[in-house]
Amino acid sequence: MAALAVLRSSAPARLLSGSFSVHRGGLASWQHYQSRRPFSNNKILVELNESTGVAVMKMKSPPVNSLSLDFLTEFSISLEKLEIDRGCRGLILTSAFPKIFSAGLDITEMCGKSAEHYAAFWKAVQEMWLKLYGSNMVTIAAVNGSSPAGGCLMAMCCDYRIMADNPKFAIGLNETQLGIVAPFWFKDTMINIVGNRVTEQSLQLGQMYSAPEAHKIGLVDLLVPEDKVQSTAAAVMTQWLSIPDHARQLTKSMMRKPTIDRLVKQQEADINNFVSFITRDSIQKSLQVYLDRLKQKK
Numbered sequence: 001m002a003a004l005a006v007l008r009s010s011a012p013a014r015l016l017s018g019s020f021s022v023h024r025g026g027l028a029s030w031q032h033y034q035s036r037r038p039f040s041n042n043k044i045l046v047e048l049n050e051s052t053g054v055a056v057m058k059m060k061s062p063p064v065n066s067l068s069l070d071f072l073t074e075f076s077i078s079l080e081k082l083e084i085d086r087g088c089r090g091l092i093l094t095s096a097f098p099k100i101f102s103a104g105l106d107i108t109e110m111c112g113k114s115a116e117h118y119a120a121f122w123k124a125v126q127e128m129w130l131k132l133y134g135s136n137m138v139t140i141a142a143v144n145g146s147s148p149a150g151g152c153l154m155a156m157c158c159d160y161r162i163m164a165d166n167p168k169f170a171i172g173l174n175e176t177q178l179g180i181v182a183p184f185w186f187k188d189t190m191i192n193i194v195g196n197r198v199t200e201q202s203l204q205l206g207q208m209y210s211a212p213e214a215h216k217i218g219l220v221d222l223l224v225p226e227d228k229v230q231s232t233a234a235a236v237m238t239q240w241l242s243i244p245d246h247a248r249q250l251t252k253s254m255m256r257k258p259t260i261d262r263l264v265k266q267q268e269a270d271i272n273n274f275v276s277f278i279t280r281d282s283i284q285k286s287l288q289v290y291l292d293r294l295k296q297k298k
């Protein structure tokens with residue numbers, strides 16, 4: 001968070017616009033951030049409304065917004081651009097697809113690849129978390145569909161979660177159901193929202209909660225009809241933005257810094273730990289079985 005705060009205060013918006021081709025239009029128009037990265041397929045659509053200072057980031061990686069290495073890289077770059085843009089104070093994170101917010105980490109990135117690939121992938125997951133959890137912006141997750149594991153983590157990184165009131169949509173950290181283990185920083189993020197007891201039970205059982213259940217345990221803050229998710233997110237954002245930025249940001253930092261510092265202090269060790277865990281034959285087998293089951297369920 002401190003690093004982001006420094007970035008934000010030292011990088012003028014003019015420089016950002018020049019470097020990243022941000023095109024600004026009239027007050028009422030939406031701005032489109034175009035990524036110049038050659039590998040980018042634009043898996044993420046960002047629209048910044050200059051008059052409100054609110055960006056809407058829509059995940060758009062078919063079929064289920066799984067978090068691949070490319071996706072995560074594009075996500076972190078997009079987020080960093082917004083973070084250093086003084087015209088942007090709030091971010092609404094949502095999905096371009098009805099019914100799916102994000103399917104979590106792309107399981108194919110964790111199967112049958114090299115140790116180097118796993119290390120690069122895990123670093124990208126860490127970066128996504130560090131940037132989103134440590135953001136100075138007001139962040140609101142407009143959860144318009146199911147959101148297992150890494151998808152739940154993304155939503156949990158935000159300051160406020162609004163979910164579509166549909167019992168068919170589920171959210172939670174289901175890692176143990178795949179035979180894998182949510183790392184300590186996933187666990188800490190959840191504890192900070194729902195407390196130790198609920199987190200322990202959720203993680204051991206790999207529990208997925210329907211939208212009403214998630215609301216009941218406080219994993220999501222508000223349930224609204226599916227067609228009201230975006231408008232409610234915008235209304236809640238207005239409330240949050242009425243608080244002076246510096247006071248809100250310092251408070252957020254005070255609450256989250258210890259959790260963030262814990263990973264920052266052992267980022268390399270956490271990558272090594274992931275690589276040695278995911279390369280075990282037994283873990284590779286579990287993931288493959290899970291993936292095959294997913295593909296066969298149709």
Ligand SMILES: CCCCC/C=C\CCCC/C=C/C(=O)SCCNC(=O)CCNC(=O)[C@H](O)C(C)(C)COP(=O)(O)OP(=O)(O)OC[C@H]1O[C@@H](n2cnc3c(N)ncnc32)[C@H](O)[C@@H]1OP(=O)(O)O
Pocket residue numbers: 063064066100102103104105106107108146148149150151174175178180181182183273274277278291294295
């Ligand atoms: C001791 C210390 C340990 C340290 C750390 C060690 C371990 C690492 C921990 C790693 C943490 C992991 C976090 C994760 O996020 S793991 C991913 C968990 N995600 C899931 O379990 C979601 C699985 N997907 C679903 O439940 C459903 O697909 C759905 C999201 C509810 C959507 O359902 P539906 O609309 O019916 O779509 P389909 O199921 O038909 O899926 C469409 C195609 O997408 C493929 N798919 C789905 N999810 C994923 C995924 N996460 N990754 C890759 N691919 C995915 C699915 O197979 C279908 O593919 P097809 O069209 O080719 O058949």
